[in-house]
Amino acid sequence: MSVEIKQGHAMGVSMKRKEDPRLIQGKGRFLDDIVLPRMLWQAIVHSPYAHARIKSIDTSAALAVPGVKAVITAKDLQGLNLHYIPTFHGFDKQMVLAIDKVVYQYQEVAAVVAETRQIAADAAELVEVEYEPLDAVVSPFEAAKDQVIVREDRDQKTNHIYHWEVGARADTDTALAGSAKHIKQRMWFQRCHPAPLEPCGILADFNAATGRLTLYLTSQAPHAHRTVVSLVTGIPEDKIHIISPDLGGGFGNKVPVYPGYVCAAVASIVTGVPVKWIETRTENLTTTGFARDYHMDVEIGATEDGQLTALKVTTLADHGAVDAAADPTKYPAGMFGIVTGSYNFPTAFTELDAYFTNKAPGGVAYRCSFRVTEASFAIERGMDILADELGMDPVALRQKNFVRKEQFPYSSPLGFIYDSGDYHATLQKALEGIGYQDLLAEQAEKRARGDLMGIGISTFTEAVGAGPSKHFDIMGLKMFDSAEIRIHPTGAGIVRTGAKSQGQGHETTWAQIVAEELGLDPQNLMVEEGDTDTAPYGLGTYASRSTPVAGAALSMAARRIREKARKIAAHVLEVGEGDVEWADYKFQVKGVPSKSITMKEVAFAAYTNPPTITTRRT
């Protein structure tokens, strides 16, 4: 199935995806497709209450069901010191199974392991849990009053998790107070769920003979998960093998570590056979990582003619019952400081208070890195409200206040450096593309006869590509990424990174990047990700980081290959290294382009060590 490539051009060329043939034939390998001999099934028992004390758990009826192998509760996990797992935010911990009380509706209370999916489900219904319901707090404003304490397991008996702020409070307050126009709006970016079409799951397989724990896992970050599993369980990291297969979407939902994963791993260790757990859609929507849930008070100041003077955003963050937001340690509110957006604010200030509530743990990145969606919504909505207040065209207001081309690199008042941009030209191109003037005319005409028509404009500055190690980490693991490229004698190869596609098309794009750098056929560059035994260490795929970080690593690795190849090319062409140049996707002797050798030929020469050009194979 080889495709003629035009002179080695792979980037900038439209290619059909290499991962598609198996997916369109139903031959993808998703987690639930994987079966192992003697595999058992796990089902989870959930709490119907959002907040309740657990008086008792009676597993006897469940255990009596033929085919049930084990019923796990927190007590059993406590014996293994696995009753808590750390959160990706690093500073909190999450109960694997409920201890003493439940803190969100549908929280995991017990795990049943049985011979079939159906028996496990039947037995789960027979686990008897006696609850004493407590008042539930489901609003961060109520939670702030500390009348109902969600987390009694923490040292500080308060629902307040942390306070974060950045910017110049006094200057901003002064500027707002002195502004001719000052808009203020409460905005709630409501809780939403990433809801990948494939739910989360695990197939845990502990091999007592080798001491290795293999986890087939719906994981967007297999290496990070491997390290976390090692730290939490005490199993040495070389004895843990995580394989993230084809994933049916992720969107951030497959970044956290879930109680079901821990229970299945424990169950496999205890029973000595593989244990599979695939969550139901209900479980996915009720217990796995939510996103957003920011209540933001947005204040923007401006002069009479629409020159921005100040921005202030005050936020109450609803984190649910566990501080499980996947954010770098330095940035508990993620990249929310990008809230000045595309605009040149002379001064700005933002502060945030995070609270526990009786809801499932929240705050994962969803289709956007680290709170940027909340920030972008806040500023763009705020600018529209200001435009309305000023009686100004929202486009004109934006054009008046964009960071100007000559201001780059631009330091925002909230601490971000924007390296480059031409916002005016970009917006202009978009306006022309959509025919903005025509739309305005249409709108005026419709309004004149009483019809409503809106035109939505949003300019979007996203901080992506987490990221440089000096700023970005997940649980202390710096957010670099890695690439490994092996070229075979015949010019084909294997390309591996620490990223993990959930549909983004890495098998095609990584092949294109490497093929472009090396003048090879992208159809013969096999891309592999997700197996921690073979892939180089990386922090996975989310927050739009893969191409800027793993992709860059690929380019750099490919260029190193090219430099090594240059030496071999020079040898074969019988010239000095300095006389060989890479041009037109091959090595050419400077000034004598007809004297050339392709990368494919160099690859063969590398393994066969031919003495000179006269003996090289063509």
Add this chain to the structure above:
Amino acid sequence: MKQRVSIEVNGQKVEAEVEPRLLLAYFLREVAGLTGTHVGCDSSSCGCCVVVMDGSIPVKSCTMFAVMADGHAIKTVEGLAVGGVLHPLQQAFWDQHGLQCGFCTPGMMLSAYAMLQHQPNPTDAEIRRFLSGNLCRCTGYQNIVKAVRQAAEQLATPAGVGG
């Protein structure tokens, strides 16, 4: 309390003793061993499990018991290609970048397959309405519609591969 069923899957009879409550989706995946049919929800909402019964009836296999399919013929995604040659729907999804993660794709193609039996020349609006029981979280649907349109055109031409 098991019951014997015989279901023709992609032209081959699959016979087994199953519990009455076994969903057709799990029969196909775990008894017939064809994992191309996916399960994405608990409520018949997502369409990942769509297969085609008796030639032209799209069914959500998560909302049908295996015992209900006894004596019937089921086509799954694995039955689309013939002799290694991709069905025009498969080719079109590939050509038009109609998939990203691929989880919804089998169900999408089979819904479209059924539609094209009833309406070989659909408008975009008809395509969208017929596929409204199939969710996709990745693509935004535009390329899925393009793919179905390409397949419809391909199948309508005399040289097109018959469904």
